[in-house]
Amino acid sequence: MLSWLVLAPLTAVCAAALQQSADYASKYDGVRVLRVPGAVDALVNSYGLTRWDTRGTHIDVQVPASVYDDFMNAVATLGANATQTMDVMVMHEDLGASIREESAGMLDYKRPEESEEGLVGLVSESWFLNYHSYADHLQYLDDLVATYPDNAAVFTSGTSLQGNPITGINLYGSGGSGSAPAVVIHGTVHAREWIAAMVSEGFAYSLLANYTAGDEEAISYLESYDIYIIPNVNPDGFIYSQEEERMWRKTRDPPPSGSTCYGVDINRNWAHASWGQARGASTDPCAEDYKGASAGSTAEVKGLAAFIDEIANSTAGGKMYMDVHSYSQLFMSAYGWTCTQAAANAAELNSLTAGFADALADVYGTRYDSGPICQTIYPVSGDSVDYAYDNAGIPYSFTPELRDTGRNGFVLPASQILPSVIETYAGLKYLLANMD
Ligand SMILES: [Zn+2]
Incomplete structure (x- = not known):
């Protein structure tokens, strides 16, 4: 179980305001x-x-x-x-009512200030009781680093089309950053999948809090792996989903000539050899799974791919990659582009994805199905997991689809954030403990 830190006395510091349009929720009434x-x-x-x-x-x-x-x-x-x-x-x-309920607590978050005891407790599990604005997400990463300065630093993997730095947190043990094989985890590729950012941040908080509390498992993971977590890799889309259209999925790339539709599906845009096939990816700019004008064309993929390639080519190398999505309760591995060609280490990947699902289920009984992407959900081309596996050569390349199975879908009640964080951390621990 997690050993959550005791909540620090909360001093009121206003959460960053959202700039929601007047009809943000009512357009879904x-x-x-x-x-x-x-x-x-x-x-x-x-x-x-x-x-x-x-x-x-x-x-x-x-x-x-x-x-x-x-x-x-x-x-x-x-x-x-x-x-x-x-x-x-x-x-x-009534989707409008569900969206209002989902967002009701977003501006209630009070950022704790430094207490008399120092920085420990500056961050706490209270973060995981509500969804948050993009500005607050960035502040939270800074607060994690301020709370655990010996084991964390903020980094970026390039810049979005609209100029938002793609910001993450690097976690490491006593050897410092870059001294161990890398684990790269990122979330909210698809803007409307808000739970993915929260769970990604939950991984960072759980590892840092437990490491500092002396938890032997967390200590072994941070001593063994250099971990990079980017909660929001599509900041333009995420902000748009919070201020204009809750159900926005893609980037905010402007329409190509002849179209009026914005956005590219980041998870169909990676420069994997399968991009040209457009399997489970659309050539229609108006489609939710539009693959983009050319392989790796989006600013977001360019930044991420360069970052992952650099990690993979570093002395310590890349060990694991995870692209966090919602919803459907699945835990999957390479490949997405083919259902007939198995990954070279398929037996090991299948064992790890099944082990993740079992470890997660042990917490609250939440069931995930597991297996290769193509067989488990559907074929996809130009996807991140296949790029990380084939192009970057990262041997353990995964993607979860988080809660739920469809009762709420993308608009998952805030009351399910903390349980999602806790159970998914159990799955992550299984992977970190069992990768060769
Ligand atoms: Zn997704």
Whole structure:
């Protein structure tokens, strides 16, 4: 179990204000989110509905009130003419209300000030009770470093298109930064997956707090690995998801000529050999999985790829890579681009992903499925895990899809942040303890 630090007396320091547009939540009022059968794929397209997730078996989709009756009638008609049942599950009855509830505590966070006892306790688990603004996320990394100055430093992996430094925290043991094989973890590639930033920060806090508290496991991990954690690798998209469109996924790249649609899917843009195949990736700039104009074209991927390549080519080398997403409760490894060619160390990867899932389940009983990306979720080309594995040569290359399985999807209640952090840290510990 974690040994969380005792909460320090909290002194009120206002959280950085959000610049939310007046209709930030109200633009989703009356919008339902439904899980519908995969068989209605063409219908979802014909209504131009926004998708959250698409599988063979089901599609999670936003349905505005204005088309709800027509859409449901069309689904029923399709069902009457088909052999399969057309079960529809309601994920959100009113997405606007769910978004208001999710964000209710965001501005309640009070940043603790340095106490009389010094810096220990400056950060605490109270951070994990709410979601936070981007400015507060950056402040939190600074506060972690101020609390644990012997074992942490802030670093950047380049700059976003709009000029936001892509900021992370480097954790290390007594040998200092760069003295051990590297573990690189990053989150919120997809802007709307807010839980990914919180869980990434949870890894950093858990390792630092437990290391300092004398926990032998945490000590062995930080003495064995040089750990780099970037909670938000898509700051432009993340800020947009907090201030304009909660359901924004991509970067904020401007539309290519002939299109009016913004954004590239970072996790389809990596310069892996599979980028050109566009498997599970779109050439349509308006698609949520648009792969970009050329391989590695986005500022965010350029910065990250250069960083990962540099780590991999360093003396200590790269050991593990993890790209944190939500939702679906999955823990996956290379490959994404092919379901027929197994990774060279597939047996080891399968053992580690299954071990992660079991260790996570031991905490609260939350079940994750595990395996290679292509077989476990769907084929993807130009994805980060395949780049880290093949191009950078990092042997343990993973991606989780965090809570939940679809009850809430991207709008996961804030009450589930801390449990997500604690159970996922158990999975991370399994990997750090069992990688060769
Ligand atoms: Zn994602």
